[in-house]
Each structure stands twice: as C-alpha cells, then as structure tokens.
Amino acid sequence: MSGKTPDAKPLGETCLIGADRYILHSQHVGDDFIIDIAMPSPAGDRKPGVLVVLDGNLTFPSAIGLARGLSVQPGGPPPLCVVGVGYKVSGRGEQMEHHKIRNRDLTPCPDPRFEAMMRRAPPPFTWDDDVKPGDAAAFRAFLLEELLPWLVDRFDVDTDDRTLAGISLGGLFVLDTLFVKSGAFQRYVAISPAIWWADQRLLAQIQAAPRLSYPVDLYLAVGAEEEAQDTNARMVSNLKKLVNMLEDRADPNLRMSYDILAGESHMTVFSPAFGRALHRVYPADDRRADWARLDT
Secondary structure (H helix, E strand, O other): OOOOOOOOOOOOOOOOOOEEEEEEEEOOOOEEEEEEEEOOOOEOOEOOEEEEEOOHHHHHHHHHHHHHHHHOOOOOOOOEEEEEEEOOOOOOOOOOHHHHHHHHHHOOOOOHHHHHHHHOOOOOOOOOOOOOOOOHHHHHHHHHHHHHHHHHHHOOOEEEEEEEEEEOHHHHHHHHHHHHOHHHOOEEEEEOOOOOHHHHHHHHHHHHOOOOOOOEEEEEEEEOOHHHHOOOOOHHHHHHHHHHHHHHHOOOOEEEEEEEEOOOOOOOOHHHHHHHHHHHHOOOOOOOOOOOOOOO
8 A cells, every 4th residue: 555544523422324213211120221213114004013122232233134125025024114223332432331231121020140140250251249130020011001102102113013122131031021921022032041040030930830821923033152152051952941831831822933043153143033023023025127137
C-alpha cells in the first residue's frame, strides 16, 4: 500500500437498518427494558405476526436478519414483526450487565448451586448481591400485560399471532411459559434450553402438568457439541430426555419438532437453529417466485 489513508468520520454506534429502539418501564418487574422493533415491509392488508426474541442484546441482530431473509424466500415464513427484549448496559456492554440481569427474569426459581458458582466467578461475570434469580413470573407478566398491549397501541401488528423464542436460560423461560401459560403464545422456540436449572425442575414440572389447553407449535434445538462443553449441564442428554417425555405425553395440542445440530456449540447454535425454527413453526408462505428465473 502507498499514499495517504482516507479519512473516516465517526458516526457513533452502529444502528440496525429498519429497526427502532425504545425504553419501556415495567411496573411488574420494577425495571427498564430495551425494546428493539423491526417491522417488515408492507404485505398487502395482512398484519404481521409478532415474534418476541429474548436476550435481545445478543440475539436481535441475528433474528431480524434471518426473519427478513427467509420472508422473501419461496416457501419461507411470512413477514414478521421481530421484537427484541434486552437490557440497558453501560458503555458498549463490556461490563456484561445483560448476562447478569437475565438470570433474574428468565429463571422460574432460584438455583443455589449456580448462584454460588457465579458469585465466585471472575470479573466481569461476577454476580453482585443484587442479582437474584427466580423472577420469571413477573417478567412473563411484563411481556403479556405491558409489552404486548404497548405493541398493539403503537404498531399495526397481529398480536393474536405470537411467537416466543429464547436460547439457554431464555429457552428455559420459553418452556416454563409453555407449561405455565400455554395459551400466551401460539409458537414456542427453545434453543439449547437450560433444562439443568435447579436440578432439572422443569422436567418435574412438565411431568405434573395437565394437557395443553390450546394448540401450540414447539421447536427445540441443541448443538451436538454442547454435551462435551459442559458435562454437568448435559445439554444434549437433557434435550433428548425432554423430547421423550413430551412424546410420551402424546398431547394432541402439541406439534413438536427438534434438531440436534452437528458441529454447533452453545455459542454458535442460535443462528442455524433459529433459521430452522422459522420454517418449522410457521406455515410456508404462498408467494410467487416464477418471475425469478434467468432462463425465461
């Protein structure tokens, strides 16, 4: 290379094209949430369904990229309003606040062993005394009684067409919601769900739960490499146990599919699993593609 390098004017933080950001306060939780909204391009008179993605600080960019891309693919899902639910962070998030606060909202009960481990973890992962897991019920009330009504007031969406998606503790919350309040969403996506939480409390909860009262679609996924990553969490074994349990229930209102994704770890599984999920839980959209042929 030779010569002077070009000047570049800094424009601040990167913004996702086609997405808007809001701060929404929850009375149920007693805290503020960052809500990212990506509305699709207009598609006639049809209102888009709502896809709520947990851990928005981490998942929202991938989720909107996949939802937008697949919505123009023949046989792909319909156009969707993607809603990321995340947290305010300092700086560029280097203090990992969202990794800590999520434990409050996404877990249905405390887990003393996990809590003790995180309080002795090195910075920036160390839990402070104000991190207290087990408040999933309040967070669920925020989603259903505050966030969704706010969406109806502000956006032209179909909130009778709702999907909830999450990974890890978010996947645990998705499954907890499915069996605590099955009619809250029509579709549930649980990627690498933390079934290990509180000595697999979720499995006992499902075992004792009544049959689902509404038809729902459920997609489950885990990375095949996750078992070796943390043998105590037993991510693959636990997912298989969950699948077997749900199959044995033979619930007529549950339409379930699942994948164990080869070569994927806990940190790489979200995008490939989410793309598959959109195909599994949504019917193929009927859109013409015969114009897109180079041989005509």
